[in-house]
Amino acid sequence: MQTITLGIKEKVFEGVARVPVELDGVTPDALCGKSADEIKELKVWWGNRQEKLGDLFDVGVEGSAEKPDDVKIVCKGDFASVKRVGEGMKAGEIIVESDVGMHCGAMMSGGRILVKGNAGCWAGREMRGGELIIEGDADDYLGAAYRGEMTGMTGGRIVVKGSAGDYVGYLCSGGEIVIEGAVGILAGLGMKGGRIVIGGDAEAPGGEMTGGTLVVKGKVVDMLPSFRFEGEEEVEGVKLKKYAGDLAMGKKAKGVLYAP
Amino acid sequence: MAELLIKNGIVFDPINGVKGEKMDICIKDGKVVESVSSEARVIDASGCIVMPGGVDAHTHVAGGKVNAGRLLRPEDGRKGLEPRTGVCRACSGYSVPNTFATGYRYAKMGYTFLMEPAMPPLKARHMHEELMDTPIVDKAGMPLLDNNWMTLQYAKSGDVEKLAAYIAWMINATKGYGVKIVNPGGTEAWGWRKNCGLEDPVPYFDVTPAEIIKALAEANERLSLPHSIHLHANRLGQPGNYETTLKTYDLVKGTKPSRKRQVMHATHVQFHSYGGTNWGNFESKADEIAKYVDQHEHVTIDLGAVMLGDTTTMTADGPMEYNLYLLTGRKWTNCDVELETGSGITPFLYSGKVAVNTIQWAIGMELALLVKDPWKVVLTTDHPNGGPFITYPILISLLMSRKRREEVMKEVHSVINERALLPTIERELDWYEVAVMTRGTPAKILGLHEHGKGHLGVGADADVAIYEISPEETDAGKIQKALLNAKYTIKGGEVVVKDGEVVAVPEGRTFYVDVRYEDEAVWKEMLSDLEKMFKEYYTVSLANYPVQDDYVPKPYVIKAGAAE
Amino acid sequence: MPTVTDVVCPLCGCLCDDIRVEVEGNAVKKVRGACAVGRAKILGHGRLKSPLLREGDELKECSYEEAIKRAAEILAAARRPLLYGWSCTVCETHKVGILLAEVLGGVIDNTASVCHGPTVQAVQGVGLPTCTLGEVKNRADLVIFWGANPVEAHGNHMRRYSYLTKGWFRPEGKKDRKLVVVDVRESRTARMADIFIRVEPNKDYLVLAALRAIVNGFADVVPESVGGVPKERLVELAEMMKTAQFGIIFFGMGLTQSRYKHNNIEQAISLVRDLYAFTKFAIMPMRGHYNVTGFNQVCTWQTGFPFAVDLARGYAWYNPGETAANDVLSRKECDAALIVASDPAAHFPAECVKHLAKIPLVVIDPYPSPTTEIADVVIPSAVCGVEAEGTAYRMDKVPLRLRKLVETEFLTDEEILERLLDEVLKIKGLQ
């Protein structure tokens, strides 16, 4: 087991501006077996310049690993303006002890990310596999597609203990998203497959969905006028109304929406 | 200016009858010359193939429709990201690259001339703005002139003289190169969400596509333009359309060419060579088309070959793009242009698992291999409709290697053995034939060979491609690699690509035709008709319509008609 | 007095090109054919007189050279500079601006991100069946304004392009057309309409979803009232749309900037697309500033993406929500800014303006504004379409060339940016 700690240096965010640092490429796959000195030499983007990782972060390494599965990266300090943490990771584990910036776990296909605080927009964007757990809140576009693409998340699992923003699971076609709290507008927008469960309230859930299952246990604001009521069912111990839609999309709409 | 001596290359220069001879090419002041001084920079091309710069006779690279394609597809944009270098601007895109990437990537493949084939006249300025930003290569654009209300009216009254006057005015106003025709009549009908077959009258205009095509061919020859009419026929992409295609070719059989060339260039013919009556019995009729082309002198074709993979389809043929959208359910853009034309765009995945796509893939290559005379065929994918131009090396390697074709045919839908002809074809193109279809033929068809393009004779533009590969090489992978990244590309006497990297980015020139129509009485009548159109129906004024010289900072003007 | 005809008006996305301007003694004296706002723009008003540099609390006059040098130092030093504005200048300026952003590794964005950016995002989701304005003039028998009020915002739109104008197939003008207005309030445009449909604020998405369900054959699921509109009104509207010969929806910021933003537009576009099962239809955004469209065009062909382009790594990363001006400002990501031909201090949320005031700020503009007041460097420029020529794209993407009517001592936006670029290249050792 190799445990790598990245502690962000205070000077990074001490100016008037908070220019984000971007940590794509700093994944268990990339760091596996590397020494602290080697890791410090890695280049990361900070605004329009590349800097040595060691100049922006205090780097510690304990133990060693043969394969990425046995690598754990622990992020310490305020990561709210650190973007792309765990982007594209395939294996191993990343723990962020604070809030984390945008694109955390984007395009990940394996491994596990645990965020102890809140996550910025596009967490788990285009996720293919693995697990992303956010103990705080998630911002907009959780598990969503990139602009213009036909599909978003296709596999893996995202769990949010708090609430989430707008467009949860935009164009989702596989995998699972579970949010214990409330969400913003249009959760499951255009979803074609997979499963999204929302513990709290939701606004206009399931817009333009043509497949998959979307469960809202809290209150629905702006229930869309283009769903067909199909009776009541019990889902995860809660009695809910079952709807088919979104019939705005015409005959191809095969989505299932459960709501109170 | 600098002198260059390209030594010991194996040269393929079809227009000058050079078929793989070891010879030197001398360059001075941007032109090919007899000899150079001992001061000349020497490029050692031993072990390499040397050809004139490639000429793409039909590629959608610039203008409102192409840009709408880029805007529609940020997901395509992020596929081709390349950072700014000391020489090059930032690049993006795969099937719809930004203008900089277009210039660089073509230059890397040894291409030095591009013809944008679908300029909506009202948006001509936009196309020129993008051509200005397309580095290295020379280029030109053809205005769409077949669904214009003026054309429809003159075609209906059979007034070829006024039509010729109108065409002359439009080519000058748009700084265009020739007469482009796209689904004549059908695009106007699309203004009402309708379409037109070859003999159907256009709604409200009471003229048929066949009459439009004939009138435009006559007017084109009346003006003695360097290029013939450039035709995207009716019924593109529909099962059984090959009969319409052949009927269309027959329309101009009797039209007398004004120059030593075809009277009709039929474009992206792959999309027009379909048999069957529905998608279930869809089949190749490439053999029928090839037979016709070999037996007649008045028609030339380009392939519009399909390469398997994701791309963006775009054409002025609005109804066709809508039908394609209905098939895929993907996103769809349409833009109709007042009094003139239209356009549609939708992304498309050509999949070897899909029977129809597999047959389409076969047909493009069948046309290249079944037409016996390579001087009648131009190699294109109708970029990006059949596939992005960056796939040309794949296409060429398939045409040159039966072995590679057989490998791929094993992977694709088995329908290829029943409803396509490719499995029965043994022919492999050689380097000379490739040079003909990518240099000699396109230059001659467009009339550019008289202006220094497509050959390496003395006086020609010093546009040269040097590929690091032996003419004996038969390995498809090696052919593909050599063609994708030229060892050298020389543009106007300047080395722009070295070892597959862009090393210099001169601005290319824009070619346009300055054509005069000489009968003043007819000219005046046409102008009065035109003024009425602008006053009452266009939403821009006549004074603001013609493209100003500011948009063509590096012009090359070809005179035609009475201006010649 | 010499009259210049066919002048293109540099005010709004209509780019009216039939304006007549009388010029005498190198000054515009009279403007005819323009709407009131356009006329005022061409006649001109209080200009910035000189380049300005901030010294403490004061902006002091300086030379162009000093201002440009200081601006270059600010931008070259920045780790995440923002280059914003661009909608009231010509495409020739945009080209230099994008190159500058590339050289700087900056974020470049135009005002679309606070007006029709959602439209662009919607197009990237579903596409856009549209047309040029002349198609509407000549063919449309059903004209719908949704969340748009052309009578007040685009003064000549109805006369020149959409409703009142006569066309080839509509020789009687408005008698040959039906006008429908959908809005949250009865605007002056709504008062002209054959049918006005009042939607509760922020319920457009629901109303559009209901219309789509009706058009696609599922009227049975639609409840009796949606967003304050009775179902029978929606059924009636759907029928009108299906039976029109050529219909058009023009939409404005009432749709792009209300709740469900770009999804309102996606639904509206999808509705138009669905209507193709029955008839011909088109949809078009009512773009505001005269060349907001032009920037999106240039930025797309040069970078591959229309706005909100982050060039930090030397290649483009496009992600509105992250890389638009208001995003990088509200998150305090940018550490310097260049604002060209725009006034974000007057239009952006307070938190964004607060950050803008804190970071080094360079402004290029012909006029003083709340933004120039908080700037560190102010560089006055010529007014495009009056003192400088160049290209602009109309709301339907038809490009026109703006004219130069009078001479000026001010540098053009393009010239200023070229000099600025030269200085930056010098500082970076690239020239």
Ligand SMILES: [Zn+2]
């Ligand atoms: Zn084409």
